[in-house]
Structure formats: structure tokens, C-alpha cells
Amino acid sequence: MELLGLLSVYKLRNSRVLITGGAGFVGSFIADHLIAEGVKEIVLLDNFVRGSKNNIEKALSSGIVTLVEGDIRDIELLHILFENVDYCFHMAALRITRCSENPRETLEVMFAGTFNVIEACIRHQVRKIVAASSASIYGQAEIFPTHENHHPYNNRTLYGAAKTANELMLRAFHDMNKLDYVAMRYFNIFGPRMDTEGKYTEVLIRWYYLIKQGKP
Known part of the structure; x- marks a missing residue:
């Protein structure tokens, strides 16, 4: 998985990792690959607005994964979970259509929530944060x-x-606090475990079905 290529296998082994949005499409696959790389412990944080426990059945059976049902808006919870965390994969996000329909929730989750995660990374001296950005x-x-x-x-x-x-916050805190980070600009990713109920984010799979049916 190219995403994990950003972190050497040597550094990942025996590390403690936290994944926000850990039961989601991308987060669950990251968990699977981290297990294969030999990490010591994985904490999955998800509020199950989009995530599914079906996505993480395999990961949970590994014996090194802890699932926490919670929200990145919960600052106290974040500081508890980030204790002794080495790496953070920040994948939690709202769907693009939900952002349009609920601007205030977007402010609280996408802006303030990400700030909460970054702040926790700095406070607990996380070695690196890999964050989900977007082609948007x-x-x-x-x-x-x-x-x-x-x-x-x-x-x-x-x-x-x-x-x-989010990208600008990461850049600013890198300069101010030496926070090591990578922002991944995803372009309509698709595959197993993806949520196919959206109106926009799953456009590629919708095109596939239309082509398969011979429709324009």
C-alpha cells in the first residue's frame, strides 16, 4: 500500500498507531496493512456515521486492535487515546454532500475536529501524522x-x-512545532468496502455500472 510507503517498515514495527475514521473505507484498509507490517497496537476511532464494523472484523480478530466509538470533537477523549501514540492516520471526514447540507457541522468536524487531532499530536509528541486531503x-x-x-x-x-x-493548519504547525506530516490528496478512490450510497464521492463505481449496463 503506497500510503504506508511514507513510513518505513522499520519505524512501523512495534509502534502504537491511532487511526481516526478507522472503521471507514480507507481507515480499515490502513489497519489491515499496519497489522501485516507488525505494529504493536492499533487504536481505531470512529463515530460510525460512515464507518462499518463489517470493515474491521478481520482487524479486530488480530488481537492488537482496539475499537473506540467516539468523535474527533471530543477533546478529552482524544488526549486519552493519544497517550503513547507514535503515528496517527487522520482519515475521519464528512461526505462532500453532507458538508453542503450541514455547514455548521462541517465547521465543527472538518475544521475544529482536525485542529483537535493536530493539537493532540503535538501535545503527545506523535512522530508523524498522515492526513486525508482531497482533489477538491x-x-x-x-x-x-x-x-x-x-x-x-x-x-x-x-x-x-x-x-x-486542513493542509494549511498542518503546514503551520509543522513550522511552529516541527510536526512531521503528509497530506494525501485523494482522487475519487474506489474499491472493496467503499460506501456506495453517496451522490458524488463514488462517481467512478457509478460510471462502471452504467458502462456495464450499456447506458450513457
Whole structure:
């Protein structure tokens, strides 16, 4: 898994890892790969707005995974869970359509919630945070093929604004507190365990079904 290539196998072994959104599509696969790499302990934090316990059945059976049903808005809980954590994979997020429908919740989860996670990483001296960003920060492409430097930070959605703010917070705390981080700009990822009930985020799988049915 390329995501784990950002952290050497040597560093991962015998480490304690926390995954926010750990029962989700991406978070659950990260857990599986971490187990294979020989980590000491994994803590999965999820509020099950989008995650599913079916996604983590295999991980939970490993004996090194602890599931905590909670929310990144719960600052006290975060500081308890981050005790002795070496690495954090911050995958928790709201769906893009939910961000449009619930702006205040977006502010509380996507902006403040991510700040809470970053703050906990700094306070507990986490070695590195790998955070889920998004292609949404780029906005609509105007030239094709599209280079990564093509009008960056030109989004027009609240979801994209949140992801942009997340990246800027990570950059700022890197400069202020030497927080080591990587932000992954996902582009319509798909695969097993994905949530197929959304109107936008699963566009590739919807195209696949239409093509398979011979529809435009």
C-alpha cells in the first residue's frame, strides 16, 4: 500500500498507531496493512456515521486492535487515546454532500475536529501524522491533461475549503512545532468496502455500472 510507503517498515514495527475514521473505507484498509507490517497496537476511532464494523472484523480478530466509538470533537477523549501514540492516520471526514447540507457541522468536524487531532499530536509528541486531503482543493480543471500546479486552492465547495484549511493548519504547525506530516490528496478512490450510497464521492463505481449496463 503506497500510503504506508511514507513510513518505513522499520519505524512501523512495534509502534502504537491511532487511526481516526478507522472503521471507514480507507481507515480499515490502513489497519489491515499496519497489522501485516507488525505494529504493536492499533487504536481505531470512529463515530460510525460512515464507518462499518463489517470493515474491521478481520482487524479486530488480530488481537492488537482496539475499537473506540467516539468523535474527533471530543477533546478529552482524544488526549486519552493519544497517550503513547507514535503515528496517527487522520482519515475521519464528512461526505462532500453532507458538508453542503450541514455547514455548521462541517465547521465543527472538518475544521475544529482536525485542529483537535493536530493539537493532540503535538501535545503527545506523535512522530508523524498522515492526513486525508482531497482533489477538491483544486477546483474545476480548465486544461487537460491537468498538472498538479494548475490553479491550486481554487475550490468552490465547503468540503474543499475544509481540506484546504486542513493542509494549511498542518503546514503551520509543522513550522511552529516541527510536526512531521503528509497530506494525501485523494482522487475519487474506489474499491472493496467503499460506501456506495453517496451522490458524488463514488462517481467512478457509478460510471462502471452504467458502462456495464450499456447506458450513457
